[in-house]
Amino acid sequence: MELAPHFKINVVENALEDCIFQLIQHVRPKWDTARIKTKLMTDGITNKLVLCRNITDDGIEEHLLVRVYGHKTDLLIDRKAEIRNIQLLHQYGLAPSLYATFENGLVYEFIPGRTLSYEDVSNPKIYKMIAKEMAKMHKVKHPVDQKPVANFWSKLQQFVDLVPDKFDDEIKQKAYEKQNFPKEQLLKEIREFREGVRDFDMDIVFAHNDLLLGNIIYNEAKNKVFFIDYEYASYNYQPFDIANHFTEFAGVSEIDYSRFPQKDLQMDWLKTYLLEYKGVTAVSDRDVETLYIQVNKFVLAAHLFWYSWSLIQAAHSHIDFDFIGYAANRIEDYFKRKPEISAL
Incomplete structure (x- = not known):
């Protein structure tokens, strides 16, 4: 596997455009700097x-x-593994080309299209494409990992260990305490969940692990969906990746968990998958019903996972986003769904 070139450039926030132009001179030396236009995308919260x-x-x-890593995200993400995953998945036609890396980020191919809305992922025409694309990714075999091991429990434990005991920001601390x-x-809750799925017979697959709506690009002209952003990709339990995607129907900035897919949509999605x-x-x-039960059990896991992640981001991220509020939404829906899901 050919490695992308690495440039010893550190992109800093107070000179973002200047640093990016410096990068482009290395990656695309024939581009005329007078004609280059840049646009800061606002979808991401990492x-x-x-x-x-x-x-x-x-x-x-x-x-x-150009993706500039968020502040302290190296605590959460194995960047070397991310680069290997992008290059591996590109060979399968499942990820964009990686053009270069730099000290705190990546330069990669732009996939034309639009990110998805709740209406899109509820549309059978589109959600069936997503189901098939995820299935293709789940069949990818890493050339090194002969006996794949799901990293869910170790990654979740890593997140929990990084959750601060107290926030330096008094407002954040009060908001956190309010969650009780x-x-x-x-x-x-993690111990209880782990015991509840201990006897599940689950496939371990190469998973995206972060398939929110902003990480799916729909190209209408080609009538095709593409997945992007493989920061959290790894071998994992099959139902987690699907459950995580279903929880993301709720959105990120304006969360509405009433959008979580009903059983008839899930069953059609899972059959297609x-x-x-x-x-x-x-x-x-x-087979479809078995996977349905497993996926819905792992909805609880997805909430615990991203709840923990949110608290870490609240402590370290420089992005203007209410991570404490996001965590509160996650755990509120966790307890709302827990009785019904536990009864499955």
């Missing part, structure tokens, strides 16, 4: 993403994306 556009003498538009969900109870994953023309109702 990193800063900048779209760079150049127009050639022939009037052709060329694009690339201390770390001791978080650990108790299993047909592609198994490479068959028919699957039994029992």
